[in-house]
Amino acid sequence: MQEIIKNYVTKEYVEDDTELTYDTPLISGGIVDSFSMVSLKRFLENKYSISIPDDKATPEAFDSVNKICVLVREYVK
Amino acid sequence: MAYNEKTRGMYSDILSGLKSAGLFKQERYIHSAQAADIEVEFPAGAAIKKVINICANNYLGMSSHPEVVKAAHAGLDSHGYGMSSVRFICGTQDIHRTLEQMVTKFLGTEDTILFPSCMDANAGVFEAVLTKDDVMISDRLVHASIIDGIRLCSAMHDTFKHSDMEHLEEKLQLHNDKRLKMVITDGVFSMDGDTAKLDMMAELCEKYDALLFVDESHSSGFIGKTGRGTHEQCGVMGKIDIITTTFGKGLGGASGGCVSGRKELVEMCRQKARPYLFSNTIAPPVVAGVIKVLEILSASTDRRDKLEKNTEFWRKGLIEAGLIIKAGDTPIVPVMLFNAKLAQDVSRDLYDEGIYAIGFFFPVVPQGQARIRTQISAGHEIHHLEKALEAFRKVGKKHDILGKTKQEIIERYGM
Numbered sequence: 498m499q500e501i502i503k504n505y506v507t508k509e510y511v512e513d514d515t516e517l518t519y520d521t522p523l524i525s526g527g528i529v530d531s532f533s534m535v536s537l538k539r540f541l542e543n544k545y546s547i548s549i550p551d552d553k554a555t556p557e558a559f560d561s562v563n564k565i566c567v568l569v570r571e572y573v574k
Numbered sequence: 575m576a577y578n579e580k581t582r583g584m585y586s587d588i589l590s591g592l593k594s595a596g597l598f599k600q601e602r603y604i605h606s607a608q609a610a611d612i613e614v615e616f617p618a619g620a621a622i623k624k625v626i627n628i629c630a631n632n633y634l635g636m637s638s639h640p641e642v643v644k645a646a647h648a649g650l651d652s653h654g655y656g657m658s659s660v661r662f663i664c665g666t667q668d669i670h671r672t673l674e675q676m677v678t679k680f681l682g683t684e685d686t687i688l689f690p691s692c693m694d695a696n697a698g699v700f701e702a703v704l705t706k707d708d709v710m711i712s713d714r715l716v717h718a719s720i721i722d723g724i725r726l727c728s729a730m731h732d733t734f735k736h737s738d739m740e741h742l743e744e745k746l747q748l749h750n751d752k753r754l755k756m757v758i759t760d761g762v763f764s765m766d767g768d769t770a771k772l773d774m775m776a777e778l779c780e781k782y783d784a785l786l787f788v789d790e791s792h793s794s795g796f797i798g799k800t801g802r803g804t805h806e807q808c809g810v811m812g813k814i815d816i817i818t819t820t821f822g823k824g825l826g827g828a829s830g831g832c833v834s835g836r837k838e839l840v841e842m843c844r845q846k847a848r849p850y851l852f853s854n855t856i857a858p859p860v861v862a863g864v865i866k867v868l869e870i871l872s873a874s875t876d877r878r879d880k881l882e883k884n885t886e887f888w889r890k891g892l893i894e895a896g897l898i899i900k901a902g903d904t905p906i907v908p909v910m911l912f913n914a915k916l917a918q919d920v921s922r923d924l925y926d927e928g929i930y931a932i933g934f935f936f937p938v939v940p941q942g943q944a945r946i947r948t949q950i951s952a953g954h955e956i957h958h959l960e961k962a963l964e965a966f967r968k969v970g971k972k973h974d975i976l977g978k979t980k981q982e983i984i985e986r987y988g989m
Contacts, residue, residue: 512735530733532712532721532724532731532732532733533732533733535730535731535732536732536733536745536748539732539748539749540748543748
């Protein structure tokens with residue numbers, strides 16, 4: 498899951514040669530802007546057949562690949 | 575809370591922080607009318623200096639056009655100074671509706687509604703026509719006023735990489751379940767001067783049943799063979815659902831803006847757009863001036879043709895001088911310097927040579943992409959541009975950037 502999410506974030510948001518790690522700050526580091534979080538949320542919901550409530554999809558919860566994995570695992574049955 | 579010393583100190587600290595970060599903006603006082611030749615007091619208290627202006631949005635040189643000034647005077651005499659009311663109470667005159675009809679014809683749309691500014695048009699339009707069941711998909715480099723409008727709207731928002739049609743298509747597929755999808759772009763992007771691929775976007779919008787929104791503020795009056803805008807240049811007139819534009823740039827330079835497009839969407843703005851409902855519209859003398867601008871531009875393409883020639887001359891001159899510019903064919907021509915301090919130094923030295931052009935750097939443009947944004951006008955004569963090129967050559971030589979690659983400039987000055 499970590500690698501899938503990291504690859505998606507890299508393809509979707511990184512426009513230079515920045516190398517992401519699982520702990521790279523995405524929102525607070527300016528890589529993913531808060532507007533673009535919506536596509537990340539939709540990607541996760543489609544990919545893992547889950548529904549993430551809006552109030553759980555916070556900038557803090559989306560701030561690194563590892564944090565996103567924690568969030569997704571909460572909803573994967 | 576009283577405005578006590580503690581509060582004053584808090585704001586003073588914030589402003590000091592802006593100054594020390596090099597982000598503090600200072601106005602320069604112009605003592606003349608807006609034109610190619612202006613008289614500037616900078617810094618405040620300094621002697622007034624005559625300079626050539628190459629950083630105004632005065633693309634067609636209409637800001638001080640004698641016929642426009644005369645029409646504004648006549649409008650002031652016939653329709654007064656102000657309306658003291660919003661449009662739907664007692665703030666609509668015959669000339670407001672006349673201007674709306676003229677803009678509709680000029681842009682080739684179905685209807686138009688005036689706003690106090692294009693900033694207000696962009697702030698109000700999305701909330702008026704979309705709901706939480708919809709999605710807005712915007713280019714990542716759209717203007718700040720669009721971003722503000724998007725923030726005020728309850729629809730979902732997503733972005734696509736700048737001018738990347740493949741990425742846009744992925745987003746249209748991703749959000750295909752939404753009630754309405756609206757693709758949002760600038761026609762000409764104000765910082766880089768590049769043009770949206772409106773033909774491809776219109777095709778994608780047709781394929782995925784999406785609405786297309788274009789902000790034409792840096793295009794109206796001069797892009798396209800008859801100056802109608804990017805939609806004319808790309809051959810998609812009549813296929814854009816919403817156009818917003820300003821009367822504060824090519825179309826006169828004073829103030830005001832509009833939403834123009836499908837008549838039902840325009841009517842939705844008339845019923846629901848908050849900047850329209852809760853603010854006075856454009857003042858009568860300005861309305862009269864814009865009407866004259868549209869008459870002049872509809873009668874002849876001379877001014878946009880001259881702008882096109884001036885732009886070609888300017889772009890060619892900068893390249894021959896050995897400077898790096900952003901590719902394109904619009905009158906927005908960024909001279910790339912990459913380093914913020916270098917951009918500020920070059921701007922200052924150009925001013926000393928009698929050329930008024932401003933440096934742009936982070937956060938206005940991305941880190942490492944500092945530049946001098948030059949903007950060409952039909953109000954420029956070749957002698958203005960020759961003098962400005964001479965200044966760029968002199969200042970470029972002083973800083974040893976002529977004929978240098980991006981890498982060489984960055985190696986010497988840093989990002």
